[in-house]
Amino acid sequence: MGYDTDYLKLLAEQYPDIKSACSEIIRLQSRQKLPKLTEHFMSDIHGEYESFLHILKNASGVIKSKIRDIYGRTLSEEDRQMLCTLIYYPEQKLDWIKRREDLNLDDWYKITLYRLVEICRLVSSKYTRAAVRELLPRSFGDTIDELIHSPTDYGSDKEGYYNESISCIIKLGQADAFIVDIAELIQKLAIGRLHIIGDIFDRGPRADIILDTLINYHSVDIQWGNHDVQWMGAAAGSLACIATVLSVSTKYANFDCIEDGYGINMRPLTVFAMETYGSDPCECFRLRNPNHVRLSQHDSALWAKMHKAISIIQFKLEAQVIKRHPEFLMDNHIMLDRIDYEKGTVLIEGKKYKLRDKNFPTIDPSDPFRLTQEEQALMESLRSSFLHSEKLQKHVRFLYSKGSMYLSYNNNLLYHGCIPMTESGEFREVTLKGEKVSGKRLLDKAEQIAREGYFGKNGSPEKAYGEDFLWFLWCGCYSPVYGKNKMTTFERYFIEDESIWEEIKDPYYKQSSNPSVCKKILAEFGIDPDSFSHIINGHVPVKIKKGESPVKAKGKLLVIDGGLSKAYQSQTGIAGYTLLFNSHGLLLSEHDAFESVESAITEEKDIYSSLDTVSTAPKRILVEDTDVGKEMKKRIDALSALVEAYQKGIIRG
Secondary structure (H helix, E strand, O other), rough: OOOOHHHHHHHHHHHHOOOHHHHHHHHHHOOOOOOOEEEEEEEEOOOHHHHHHOOOOOOOOHHHHHHHHHHOOOOHHHHHHHHHHHHHHHHHHHHHHHHOOOOOHHHHHHHHHHHHHHHHHHHOOOHHHHHHHHOOOOOHHHHHHHHOOOOOOOOOOOHHHHHHHHHHHHHHOHHHHHHHHHHHHHHHOOOOEEEOOOOOOOOOOHHHHHHHHHOOOEEEEEEOOHHHHHHHHHHHHHHHHHHHHHHHHHHOOHHHHHHHHHHOOOHHHHHHHHHHOOOOOHHHOOOOOOOOOOOHHHHHHHHHHHHHHHHHHOOOOOOHHHOOHHHHOHHHHHHHHEEOOOOOEEEEEEEEEEEEEOOOOOOOOOOOOOOOOHHHHHHHHHHHHHHOOOOHHHHHHHHHHHHHHHEEEOOOOEEEEOEEEEEOEEEEEEEEEEEOOHHHHHHHHHHHHHHHHHHHOOHHHHHHHHHHHHHHHOOOHHHHHHHHOOOOOHHHHHOOOHHHOOEEOHHHHHHOOHHHHHHHHHHHHHOOOOOOEEEEOOOOOHHHHHHOOOOOOOOOEEEEEOOOOOOOHHHHOOEEEEEEEOOEEEEEEEEEOOOOOHHHHHHOOOOOOOEEEEEHHHOOOOOOHHHHHHHOOOOOOOHHHHHHHHOOOOOOO
């Protein structure tokens, strides 16, 4: 049998006789033959919550495609788009529709309810009825269940039942509520699993809204990006990460997420900045405002002072971390001890550069990395705000519970940045806590330390190291989620010569265009490189305007950061890529910029998404071919052994 009697006795407590065990085998074995559910991959969202939510609602064009499959020959493009918008934004669209004076509302309700039920029936076809029930709304769940599983052919036994259900919904004034419920169900059923491949935070306005959505999503996993670990470090209490989070937030005028989203008290920083830099125009620290936040001239000047104040503190704290950890190999980030404060120059790689800003009232040239008493008091106040932000702590715990450095799922390898490599294409060895690690072991060790940084006991060496390591992950030269030789933040602020701004990518980004290197990476993570398998990552925007392609290494590598962040769209030329993996293969969806929710509702303006097949599976992929299917097979084998034990009398039923 292959199973010991004690294990089978435990299994028998759940399945106390042959009938119950056989029933479960039948259920699992039948489900194995269903097509696999659609997986949805998104990366580098960067706080752009409106675009993110819309792409989630339209499932990267899947819902529009399903409506075209059903009604392509019987409905106009305008009517099909109205149905799409109704599914995406049911409450808002209903309010808009009911204002139309030329509409016979009862007739419209009847036609629309029939259509929505038909759409729901199609998107639920890959699910077992039990799986659909788990996603049904409480209020109309039973009714929806019956309608989508009832035959609709003319003259069928249930025709009267079906028609009366629709009529009753309308007569009782419940059509609006029913439409909202079934629209939300269609959205859920369109995507079986959501993968977020890093960088939820920064640049865009409301990462907190994105995380509120993800926490309530029915099936999701997250691979951490460097902008995520920066916030994870801040929530853990790392002063270097807190300063970095606030520096990035002030740079991009990202106030709503900090103050309204997470309730971080910015007043101490405001007071400190005005007292320290009140007469300083802080020209080098003027805000970037890709989200067009409305700011008065006074507010813009104030935030520039705050930006400078926290950035100088950031440079000091970063240097302290680097000095504590020479194994991070990040001395090239330290700048404050290379400045000639009298002449206003800085020495970088043997060459002197003039500084654009020479006002450093808080820096002691003899001890440039030391915080002043005022700076120290400010950072302790800010640390208290981060540690006591209930929503931030909830979101970061979610990132830890659903997140990881990488994920192997259904023969695909998902990670945000890179696997650090040498110029010759070997996995680079990195020393972490005295241990030399590379490839998969590097990512496993990095995740272990990152978890200790948040969950470690306060005051313990493990937690202290982990907090510093979370900052290293943000910008370290051999960090798997960053993957460049340095982050040239100081140079971009203070030096005119743009040639010194260059950030050199890890050799991975060149080597990974080689199919044999991608196969080597897949094998390192236990995935058969010769099967229908791929690497999927983000982090580096794909610059379509310069002729770059997201499909690399002859289809083995897919890079899906196409510029969802408004800050990148001028470089990329599009507004993001997402990826779909259904039972037939991989489809890449390229998106235009999202205008607004209002234009989607009133003008039927969807994000234009072009779906292109990039890799076709050799045969249709069934549940039995997936990771879930493999776990089911183990369960089936164990239950079969239990049935045999019942039949032989080894276990009494």
